[in-house]
Every structure is written in structure tokens, then in C-alpha cells.
Amino acid sequence: MNAPATKRMIKFPFGFWSGIQQLGIAPKDIARQAQLPVTVITETQVTTEVYFAIWQAFSDLIGDIAKGLFGLVTVFETAQYPPDMLAIYHARDYRDALCRMARYKQMCPPEQLLITEEGQECTIELKWQHAEELVPKILVGVTLAQLLELGRRGTGQALRARSVEFAYPMGDVQVLEAYFGCSIRIGTNRNRLTLLRRDLDIPFASYNSELLDILTPVLDRKLGEKQVPLSMTETVKWIIKRNLMAGHLDIQSVAKELAMSDRTLQRRLTEEGTNFKHLLTQARHEQARAYLADPLLDIKEVACLVGYEDQNSFYRAFRIWEGETPSHWRSENLGFQHGKE
Structure with a gap:
């Protein structure tokens, strides 16, 4: 029986490579560890398989997952973000930014953000379009950490998470707790970040309505277009x-x-x-x-x-x-x- 041979592509942020260099890891070492051609460093889009392989190679070379995700998230420069991420960082407030991220994530599989506001809390749960066990643990950690980092950079305030849950061990728990500012639960059946709902109302210091007026229609149009699979x-x-x-x-x-x-x-x-x-x-x-x-x-x-x-x-x-x-x-x-x- 024949299986579909086309594969969906994932936009790979160029800033990842400069980020790992700041952590003392050469991009070529990542490619070799992942058993990929060195030309992958210049690729702007990769298959899911390659995307996961790169993240796993980074995890293998960095050693402790917690230290790796903390290091990468904090050294990543906002200026290196693509237009969809720039729109997020110039949102009206933290809530607007999270909603935009969940929306534009649809253009960049394989993860999906499920945001729920209830009572005094806002929960953001990660869902994957592929088997959970195939997703590198460090990618899960970095994705949740980026959501909190988004709020911190946008508001200019040292926001703390209310709670964080991981389905699998994530390295040094103390490093994680120091970064997220809350207790970390390991071994749950989900990967979830819980925030204080009132923090979502904090306006972004980087709010730029003119830039959003330019970027939003373009990004919405791209979102409406079907992603072309590999030939x-x-x-x-x-x-x-x-x-x-x-x-x-x-x-x-x-x-x-x-x-x-x-x-x-x-x-x-x-x-x-x-x-x-x-x-x-x-x-x-x-x-x-x-x-x-x-x-x-x-x-x-x-x-x-x-x-x-x-x-x-x-x-x-x-x-x-x-x-x-x-x-x-x-x-x-x-x-x-x-x-x-």
C-alpha cells in the first residue's frame, strides 16, 4: 500500500543558529549530530522530521534540557523574528499577543496552542500534530518558555507563571523553577503553562498600531492560503x-x-x-x-x-x-x- 509522499514544511527561525552560537555550540556541530547535510543551516523551511532532528541534536549537545531551554530563550533576539512574530511582539497587550501567536502558529506546524481563560487563570496547553513521543523534550520546554518570555519582553515586567506542567522530565527542575518563577510539575499527562489572568491585561510597551495595520492583513492572507507540500x-x-x-x-x-x-x-x-x-x-x-x-x-x-x-x-x-x-x-x-x- 502506498503512503502519501508529500511532506509539510516548517519555517525554521534563522535566529536559532545565532542563538546556539551564543551558547557555545557551532551550527555545523548540530548538523553533524543530527546526521544532516550542513546546508540545512541555510534552509528557511524544513520537513517535520528534520525539524525534530535539529532540536534533538541541540538537546544532545547542550546536555541538561533545562539549562538549554533557559539559555536559548533568553539569548534569542527579538530583532531576528520573522514578520509573524514581529506582529506578536507589537501587539496591544499580553492577551492580544497570545491570541495572535495561537493564530499564526497555524502557518507553522507541528504544534498548536490551546488557550483557555477561566476564573483567575489562563492556561495554554500544547498539542502536537504528530505522536507526542516523537517531539524532542527540549522543544516542548522552549515552546512554553517562549510564551512567558513573550509576556516579559512585551510588558517589560518580570512576570511569573502560576504553574507549569510537563509530561516528561526536563532536566534540572531548580533551573526551570528559577526561570518560570513557580513550582514545576513533572510526569503529568500534558504540557501546560498557567498564567494569572490579570497579567493578560498588561499593555505591551512595544505596541505599534501602524505596524500591525500593515502586517495583519498580509499574515491573515497567508494564513488563508494552503501550504504547498514538497513535490x-x-x-x-x-x-x-x-x-x-x-x-x-x-x-x-x-x-x-x-x-x-x-x-x-x-x-x-x-x-x-x-x-x-x-x-x-x-x-x-x-x-x-x-x-x-x-x-x-x-x-x-x-x-x-x-x-x-x-x-x-x-x-x-x-x-x-x-x-x-x-x-x-x-x-x-x-x-x-x-x-x-
Whole structure:
């Protein structure tokens, strides 16, 4: 039985990479830990699978989840936010900001915010469009922490949460309690932030009605548009790039990952005007250029990273692609000579 091969894309905030650098982690180390091509650092949209892999890699490298989420949330610069997040930070008050965030989150799966106001409390619960166990724990923590950070930055006040619940352990509980300003409950059946309802009425110091008048219609229009899934060509190329280091890569192995026969996959690619061999060559060429731009990698390593068993085969292929050797291309494009022919 064939499974849907298209995948929804998630906007990945560029500020994430500068944030982890401030925490002493190199973006390339995240890519390597996640076993992803280094070009993922420049991607503005990624699949859910890749999105989760990046967050899990960050968690693995940072060590303690609590310290990682506290560090990332506090170093993240508001100026690096995309337009939808800027609209949130320039909202009228904390309530308006939370409502806008819940609304615009629909453009950026996989999480959903469920906001409920009752009595003196406002609860915000996270729901995921994928199996809960697949979501990296640190992503859950960062998402809830960002909601409180939103209120603190917008109002300019040191707001405290009323309570926080996590379904799974989140590292050093004392670090979490110091950040959220309340007791932390671990092992509940949900991930939820509870705020004082009166705090939602606090106006934002950054309120900008003119900016909101400009951004809101644009964002609402985007929200109304259906998100375009990856084409089969894009999906296959991404799978190829992710598996180049594994060595022998053929259409059968990619088709198996997509839960379809190789004949069906080839037919789908033909319908889109391409074929597996062409996509494999494209992927190797694109990755070779990206890896050669990293001065820490020598030519032999690059050949291995793009799936060539010997350096000579890589040299021959690269000459066909670029009309020159990898070393000469690197010296021309980076302004220095690295490695030997």
C-alpha cells in the first residue's frame, strides 16, 4: 500500500543558529549530530522530521534540557523574528499577543496552542500534530518558555507563571523553577503553562498600531492560503542528501523509505520531468559545493560526504560539474588554497 509522499514544511527561525552560537555550540556541530547535510543551516523551511532532528541534536549537545531551554530563550533576539512574530511582539497587550501567536502558529506546524481563560487563570496547553513521543523534550520546554518570555519582553515586567506542567522530565527542575518563577510539575499527562489572568491585561510597551495595520492583513492572507507540500522531486532530493554518506544509494532504497515501489517512484518522477539518476547527480553537486565552502574539510572528506568511495571518482565528477578541480574551485571561491590535488 502506498503512503502519501508529500511532506509539510516548517519555517525554521534563522535566529536559532545565532542563538546556539551564543551558547557555545557551532551550527555545523548540530548538523553533524543530527546526521544532516550542513546546508540545512541555510534552509528557511524544513520537513517535520528534520525539524525534530535539529532540536534533538541541540538537546544532545547542550546536555541538561533545562539549562538549554533557559539559555536559548533568553539569548534569542527579538530583532531576528520573522514578520509573524514581529506582529506578536507589537501587539496591544499580553492577551492580544497570545491570541495572535495561537493564530499564526497555524502557518507553522507541528504544534498548536490551546488557550483557555477561566476564573483567575489562563492556561495554554500544547498539542502536537504528530505522536507526542516523537517531539524532542527540549522543544516542548522552549515552546512554553517562549510564551512567558513573550509576556516579559512585551510588558517589560518580570512576570511569573502560576504553574507549569510537563509530561516528561526536563532536566534540572531548580533551573526551570528559577526561570518560570513557580513550582514545576513533572510526569503529568500534558504540557501546560498557567498564567494569572490579570497579567493578560498588561499593555505591551512595544505596541505599534501602524505596524500591525500593515502586517495583519498580509499574515491573515497567508494564513488563508494552503501550504504547498514538497513535490516528489524535492522530497527525493532531500532523502538523497540525507543519506549520501551511507554509500550505495539507489532508487529502491529511497522508494522503500517513501513506502512505495521503485516503479511507482520512477513514474512519479517522470511526471515531474526528472529521474532518480539526475536527482542523485544534482544532490551530490550541490552538497559538494556546500562542503567545499567549509575550510575545515579536506577534499578526501568531501568526497566521502557526497558518497564517493575514492577521491579520483569525485575529481572526475566535479570536473564535469564545474569544469575544474575541487581544490581550484575552492581557492577561486574562498580566496585560498586548501588541500592537495
